Amino acid sequence: MKTRHLLAATSLLLCMPLLAAAATAPTPLTPEQTFDLYARVMLEDDAAAARTLNDALRPAFDGQDSLEFNKGAFAGALAAPLQGLLAAAGSDNARIESMPAVVAANLGKTRCRAQGSTLRDNDAVDGAKVATVDFTCQVTALDGLRPLFDASVADNTPAGLKRFTDGYVAAVSSGPRREVRGSVDLYPAKDNGYWYSGNLDALVAPVVEALLPFDAWQQEVAAKDAPTVTGVASCDLLLQQHRQCVAKIAPEQLNGVDAMADELRDKAQTQSVEAMVQECKALRSIAEMMWTDACR
Numbered sequence: 357m358k359t360r361h362l363l364a365a366t367s368l369l370l371c372m373p374l375l376a377a378a379a380t381a382p383t384p385l386t387p388e389q390t391f392d393l394y395a396r397v398m399l400e401d402d403a404a405a406a407r408t409l410n411d412a413l414r415p416a417f418d419g420q421d422s423l424e425f426n427k428g429a430f431a432g433a434l435a436a437p438l439q440g441l442l443a444a445a446g447s448d449n450a451r452i453e454s455m456p457a458v459v460a461a462n463l464g465k466t467r468c469r470a471q472g473s474t475l476r477d478n479d480a481v482d483g484a485k486v487a488t489v490d491f492t493c494q495v496t497a498l499d500g501l502r503p504l505f506d507a508s509v510a511d512n513t514p515a516g517l518k519r520f521t522d523g524y525v526a527a528v529s530s531g532p533r534r535e536v537r538g539s540v541d542l543y544p545a546k547d548n549g550y551w552y553s554g555n556l557d558a559l560v561a562p563v564v565e566a567l568l569p570f571d572a573w574q575q576e577v578a579a580k581d582a583p584t585v586t587g588v589a590s591c592d593l594l595l596q597q598h599r600q601c602v603a604k605i606a607p608e609q610l611n612g613v614d615a616m617a618d619e620l621r622d623k624a625q626t627q628s629v630e631a632m633v634q635e636c637k638a639l640r641s642i643a644e645m646m647w648t649d650a651c652r
Contacts (some may be wrong), residue, residue, distance in 0.1 A: 385412045387487035387542050388470035390551040394423075395468040395491070395559060401427045401460060413552055416545035422552060430560070431460035434567060442525075445518035451525070459567070462528050466563055468493040468538075478543070487542045487551055491559070495566035496527055497534040505573055528567070538562040585617050586624035591636040595620065598643045601651035 385393070390412075396405035406425035413422040435455040442452045471490045478484040501523050508520040540558040542551040553559075565572065572590070579589035582596040599613045616639075624632055 383412075384550050385409075387473040387489050387551045390542055390553075391470040391473075391489045391491060391540065391559075394553065394556055395466075397423065397425060398430055398556060398560065399463045399466050399468055399563065401431070401464065403427070413545070413550055416550040416552070428456060428460055431463055432456045434463075434564065435459040437568070438524075441517065442521055444514065445521045446514045447518065447521065455525075458525065458529055462496060462567065463563065465533070466493045466495060468559060468563065473542075485544055487544075488539050489542060490537065490539045493536050493538070493563055493566075494533045495536050495563055497532050498524070498527055498566070498569055501527060502573060505570070506577065509574070509577070534566075536562045536566060586620050586632060588624060588629055588632040588636065590633050590640075591620050591624070594636050594640050594643065597651075601643075601647050604650050605648055 390409070393405045393409040393412075396402035397409060403425055406423060410421040410423055414420065416422075435458070438459070439452050439455050442455065468491055471492055473487045473489045475485050475487055478486045501520065504520040504523050508516040510516075538558060538561070540553065540556060542553050544550065545552050575593050576589050579593035579596075582589075582592040585592050585595050595613070595617050598616070599610070602609050602613050620632070620636070623635070627635075
């Protein structure tokens with residue numbers, strides 16, 4: 357199951373009008389305050405936060421709202437593939453139709469909040485800054501469902517899938533939570549006096565990955581048969597799949613795969629598993645653009 361398209365749903369929530377001046381202005385928000393408001397709008401469907409954020413940013417956006425509030429849009433996008441799973445498992449219509457509300461309630465308890473920020477020069481814009489906001493979120497702990505998921509994949513029957521989806525819905529509805537961390541860049545508007553983001557994928561990605569871990573779980577299963585290069589399952593699987601693909605479509609470029617493997621092996625000696633996972637995720641997006649149908 358792919359989650360990349362779910363991240364694109366955030367574009368429904370954001371817009372970036374042209375920058376200009378306004379006659380009056382509230383006190384500019386700090387990067388941390390700005391982040392918290394974005395999180396409350398996107399994940400918690402907080403209309404008051406949307407008004408506060410728009411009021412604060414309006415002087416920097418030609419007097420217009422910088423953000424469009426679409427209640428339930430993100431929850432609905434995340435619920436759609438889950439509804440497909442429930443349908444395949446033979447769940448009743450009432451449960452299927454309840455999933456957007458179940459997901460919305462779950463997202464409302466994530467409480468993604470800023471823990472601090474650091475400023476750096478923006479290499480692309482002279483005199484401008486970038487604020488990197490570190491944050492934490494409280495997400496549902498789903499690792500306990502992994503055996504049911506693996507069994508449903510092996511069983512490949514509606515009954516096996518239903519056992520998993522029943523456990524999944526129960527966990528998402530009322531299961532325990534765990535903390536995840538992330539960071540997101542905010543950019544300045546109007547002489548660094550205001551902060552905004554036109555792309556909050558970095559905010560929602562930790563939440564999406566926690567709520568929809570199926571791709572990662574499937575990759576971990578597939579990675580068991582991949583040769584150990586880095587010791588990080590997702591990286592080793594990527595190297596195996598990329599090597600197999602290049603061998604089919606461009607064998608003369610296999611030396612490039614060797615160089616990629618050497619670089620990742622070296623990085624794995626000094627970087628954390630989490631950092632390697634993120635790096636290989638970014639590399640996978642690039643590699644998959646090169647893969648033809650013969651590789652899939």
